[in-house]
Amino acid sequence: MVRIGFEIHVQLKTKSKLFCTCPTNFLDVEPNTNVCPVCTAQPGSKPNGINEEVIRKAVLVALALNCKIRTEPIRFMRKHYFYPDLPSNYQRTSEPFAVDGELAGVRIREIHIEEDPGRYELRDGTVDYNRSGVPLIEIVTEPDMTSVEEARDFLKHLRAVLDYLDVILYPQIGFRVDANVSIEGGERVEVKNINSIHGVVRALKYEIARHKRMLAMGKKITRETRHWDEVRGVTVSLREKETAEDYRYMPDPDIPPYHIDPALVEQLRAQMPELPHQKKDRLVSEYGIDESAAWTFVLDKGLGDLFESLADRVGVKNATAFCLNLRGELNYRNKYLSDIQKPERLESLADLYFSGKITKPVYVDYLRKVLDDPTFVPKAQELLSEDEIRAIAREIIAANPDAVADYRNGEKKALNFLVGQIVAKTKGKADPKKAIQILRGELNR
16 A cells, blocks of 8 residues: 655745745845845854744644644754755754644644755755745645545645645745655655645656565665656655654754744634635535536635636636636646736636637637736637628538538538638637528528
């Protein structure tokens, strides 16, 4: 049996870092500009007090994951390891502040608060410390997942929860995942720093197949840490798996133990926004759509919001069809709606289509352009009149006698072929529904 567990690192959406006042927008500035003596560990520098906004958002996530918040003071520990992106040679990480949670049938063992290291570019040996000190939470699950599909669905649900809470610093990045995999009771292997749900799926499939292949050859699975090579689609051995002793954990003498106020916990519990499973139930109840469609919509917060907006404008049936089609296009691109620039263009597209100002072929073309080209703006098209469509239908009938004969002999596919010819010749300016009516009338004369 396959066993899968995760350690998920989420950069929290705060204006300043965990232990200093430097900005957290590390993607939007030149390298090594959002830094100070604290987050670059200059000699004699001391951390500021803990960023309270980090505590609030970390607790909010823990409550949404049904965790128990620890009442005893939490210590921050120094986790020692040596790497160019860690100028102090240790990472500050808290003791678990939340334990014993659950999401989608997967147990949450614990959640920590950490500071992110800098970013080391292996290809040219440079380090950017803008990210150093950005607040993280690490969500550790039990190895409760037994298939790649189950693991994927859990991560999609978790991503949706984090989006509903609005706690991810850069939604387009999402979170980083370390995946722990074992098979048939063998040793556990950790695959580090996978940067997308799609990447997790690929990495797990590869690693499970590698385990099975080794066992079939009579080889032993060794406990180790491996790196996921996104380009090559393989995992590569990094080192033997570390233990807690290898990191030489010790309480950080510069940071007093932190006590999470129970009043804050209850305040945040009362302020909890609607979560994905709650929104799914509401969509089913209010709009009468089936649970499968509702779940598809709510797992992407932007898509769920778009569905509700469109349902009020173009009707539930049309909104459902539009959003299911949109989800398919987003899946093909491995994107969320939040990854699309100027998503309000989608509402304009829906208005054009369902008001009959563009045909279905043009709608399909426009949808893909909206998703792929941030400068494209959908506009109404000049549609052909019935007389113009009829003239073209007669041309198509005259040019395709075999298809006409097939239609008159009861072959339904022949009509679809002829309609396709009209649509192609008019470059989408003929409404397919009108074209079918007119074509049938001409063929049945």
